[in-house]
Amino acid sequence: MIRINGEERNTAGKTVAELLETDGYNPLKVAVELNENILPKTEYGSTELKDGDTVEIVRFVGGG
C-alpha cells in the first residue's frame, strides 16, 4: 500500500504522472513530495510508486 495525502491506496506500479492524471491534478499546479523529498517535475513520468512510499501532493489554487 502507498500512503497518498494521508490515505492508504493500492497504486503500486503506477508512475507519479499516472497518479496525477487519474486523480485529476494539473501537473503545472502541484508540488509532489515523495518520502519527504521534493520530486522534480522531470521525474514524474519515470518514478514508479512502490509499497511503503509516502506521497504528499500539494495542489495550488489562485489567490494572493
Add this chain to the structure above:
Amino acid sequence: MIPTREEMYEALCARHGADLQQKFSEGSVAVCGLGGLGSNIAVSLARAGVGHLLLIDFDRVDISNLNRQQYFPDQLGTYKTEALSHTLRRIAPYCDIAFKTVKLTEENIPDILHGYPLICEAFDRADQKAMLVNTVLEKLPDSVLVSGTGMAGLDSPNTITTKKITKHFYLSGDGCSDSEKGSGLFSARVAVCAAHQATTILRLLAGETEP
C-alpha cells in the same frame, strides 16, 4: 522626530522579550510577490522587528489592488517594490530593506534567493506558486519555504490552517478556494492567510518548528 534605533529596539524588547527580539532582528526573510499576501506578510514582519527583508515583485500598484493590498491611492502606477519599501521604512525605519523589481523564474530564483534561510511564497497565480515552490525546494535545499494556497472568497476563516509538509516546506491556506474559479479576494480573509504565513516565519525565527 522619529525615535532612535535604540529607542525602537528597546520598545520591541519590552513587548517581545529581549531574547526573542534578538532572534527577530537577526532574521532574514525573502518575500516573493507583494500582493495581498506578500504586502501583509512584509508589514507584519517589519512591525515585529525582523531585521532584514528582501521584497520581490515585477508589478506596479493598480487600482484593483486597493481592496486588500497594503498600498495607497497616491501610489498607483509605482512599482510595488518601491511603494512597499517606502511604507515599511515609515513603519520600521531601521529595518534593512532590499528589493528587486523582477519576475522570478526557474532560471533566476537560485541566484536571487540564494542565502535567504526563510522564503515566503506570496504569488497570486497557481502555476507561478507551483513553479516557485518546486524550484526553491529543488534548488535551495538549505532554505525553509512558507507558501499560501486557498484564501479566496468568504468561506469561514477557520478553514485556513498551516501545515508542515516537510521540514523545509510549510503551507498555509484552506487548500481549495480558488480566485481563478471566480471567487473574489477579500482583504480580511487574505490577511488571515498572510498572518498564518507571517506567524509561521516568526515561530521559525523563534526556533519553533511545529505549525
